[in-house]
Amino acid sequence: MTTATEVQHHLMRIGGQDVDSGRIMTLIDPSDESVVATVAQGDAAHVDAAVAAAKAAFDTGVWSRKTPQERATVMRRIADAANDAIEHLIELELSCNGATIRQATGFHIGYAITHFSYFADLADAYAWRRPAPIMTFPTLAQSVVHREPIGVVAAIAPWNFPLLLTLWKVGPALAAGNSVVVKPDEHTPLSILEFARIAERNGLPPGVLNVVPGDGREAGARLASHPDVGKIAFTGSTAVGREIMRLASGTVKQITLELGGKGxxxxxxxxxxxxxxxxxxxxxxxxxxxxxxxxxxxxxxxxxxxxxxxxxxxxxxxxxxxxxxxxxxxxxxxxxxxxxxxxxxxxxxxxxxxxxxxxxxxxxxxxxxxxxxxxxxxxxxxxxxxxxxxxxxxxxxxxxxxxxxxxxxxxxxxxxxxxxxxxxxxxxxxxxxxxxxxxxxxxNDAHQINCQVPFGGYKQSGIGRELGPDALDAYTEAKTVHLDLSGGRAAKPYDILLSHAD
CATH class of the missing domain: 3.40.309.10 (Aldehyde Dehydrogenase; Chain A, domain 2)
Known part of the structure; x- marks a missing residue:
């Protein structure tokens, strides 16, 4: 069996920098129990640093204030670069989670890159401004609904499809202009760590995508309760999903949960x-x-x-x-x-x-x-x-x-x-x-996951939907901007409260 001293050590990615922690997690190949690699184990302090980096990047507007078309261009460049690195990504994926090479090529990585490209296309096609019908009562006015990024999004991902299910969260979050902190499963962090580096080499500004491997009870719990995180997207067990709901409720975060099934x-x-x-x-x-x-x-x-x-x-x-x-x-x-x-x-x-x-x-x-x-x-x-x-x-x-x-x-x-x-x-x-x-x-079919239609569950299988043409809705806030067109004080219904001045 290979020893941990003979394998590569992988670092967290926070604010565009490689970060070590002094603590390691050892990654095991489920097929033969050999040591694949070690990875820096993040804790609540590293989550705080990653959220701070994500918030700072969001506030500068380096990504959040780019046009949707500019974001789409960068995301397509990232997808092309990931496709060029597909063999490496496949090896990182199957070495940690036991997928066969056929499955990793077709589903785990092949789908992941294709779906990320789909989210880039959504950035171009999404209705960022949605005019409402013109009002005539009580006054003439026009309202427009703006869809705007939430801010910092946390993505907590499982081990079964590590890159694919992470990008179901990262893709729409980035397309909408958010910054992201990913907490990958402690068994399978390598493919998203590599993807984050590919993204930064191809135009994603530092701090917009941060990856903190760590234990769910420590790093994951801190993300779910962090006051500067506005949205949690989680895939995993129903039991853990319930705990994330509880932690997120303290600051009334938006949540998307894709949980268990018994199909x-x-x-x-x-x-x-x-x-x-x-x-x-x-x-x-x-x-x-x-x-x-x-x-x-x-x-x-x-x-x-x-x-x-x-x-x-x-x-x-x-x-x-x-x-x-x-x-x-x-x-x-x-x-x-x-x-x-x-x-x-x-x-x-x-x-x-x-x-x-x-x-x-x-x-x-x-x-x-x-x-x-x-x-x-x-x-x-x-x-x-x-x-x-x-x-x-x-x-x-x-x-x-x-x-x-x-x-x-x-x-x-x-x-x-x-x-x-x-x-x-x-x-x-x-x-x-x-x-x-x-x-x-x-x-007359099974496992037909199509990025062009929504995916998610009823009952205890989750809350919300991922994929589909409305996928960006869950990663945006709706703001109504009302413009008065009545032309003056006399047309307003203010006399319901205030009499006309002399």
Missing amino acids: PSIVLDDADLDMAVDGVLYGCFVHSGQVCESGTRALVPRDIQDEFVARLVERAKTVTMGPTRDWDTDMGPVINATQQARILDYIRGAEAEGAQVALGGQALDGPGFWVQPTIVAGVTNDMRIAREEVFGPVLVVIPHDGDDDAITIANDSDYGLAASVWTSDNARGLAVAERIRSGSVWI
Whole structure:
């Protein structure tokens, strides 16, 4: 195993400067438990310094007072430079979070750069001034709604898609003219640290994008409660999201929360079973099930349940686990030993409640944090494994007795992030989708994250939406500017309070 003394040490980025802290976090490759790198660990004092740098940059107007078109030009230059560095970014990403090279290339980094470019285009297209209809009562007047940057935005990002989900926050924040402080997950800070340096080399002024790796309980909590932070954007667990809401409430910050999920994959009785089997497995096992919108509950017609489980098992046996840098590998490890143990505990708990493991259900011998692709049958929707987010390669199969029953089971959840419907009848699929309480419903597909439409969840899956044409709304303040056109004192309704002067 490589030792920490033989690997590169990465520093925080605050106010355009590399900053060390005297404390380190060691980054581990989940596939083999080797040490990837060390990184400076920030604390509340470093968060304070980063917020101060962001606020100073905002107040000078070096970024906030550029025209939207000027900001878009710089952001496109950054995206081009990131694309030139894509191989390096891919390696930084998969070395820390266990993604396969196919997934890191297509989703983790490929999507990240494309989506950042989309936010640059939004800066050009966004309605920064929105005139209201001319008023005629009580006086003639015109109002215009201005959309203006909030100030300092805090982005707290997860480990599963470190760069992509960070840029879902950084991109619209920068497009709107804000300054940003990022607290990446302590397991996966390398790709956003590198992106910040790429951004500064390509025209982003120092202090506009700051990155402070650190522990969530210290650095993250300080960001969430900091009085000079006007907006918190967070992706992660529902439990942590609740704590961020509590901390942000002290200064009444704006918040966007993208939280957990327990997505239903609803198979109807007219579905193409070959496509549905592949789609359900894809919906659950991509990135080893470590995706918030994964379809982890397969709702299957009762009379074909046994056949469908048998098909799932045979197809899932073809999923290849192996070195994450091998293009033939389908599925990598989970993030760490704690998560591996947690996933296995859910599986053992399901067995204790009467469910049956039809495939997998075990860890693989190390090194690395591997969990077999697992299919659990005989599940009812009241079992813990059907209620709680496992965040691993575990698919549970629940029988249903027709469309109405399937919809009832799908909606019987604390979550409502994403769902899929599998049917050969488009009209029937659309009718089911209308009744699903979920932020996204994919018909005959899964994991279709499109930057041109909003993404987020109902219920305890979050607050607000990311992506889509209105993505900048969450990173701006609305100011109404009212211009009187009546032409003088006599036309005003002031006599409701004040009599006319002699």
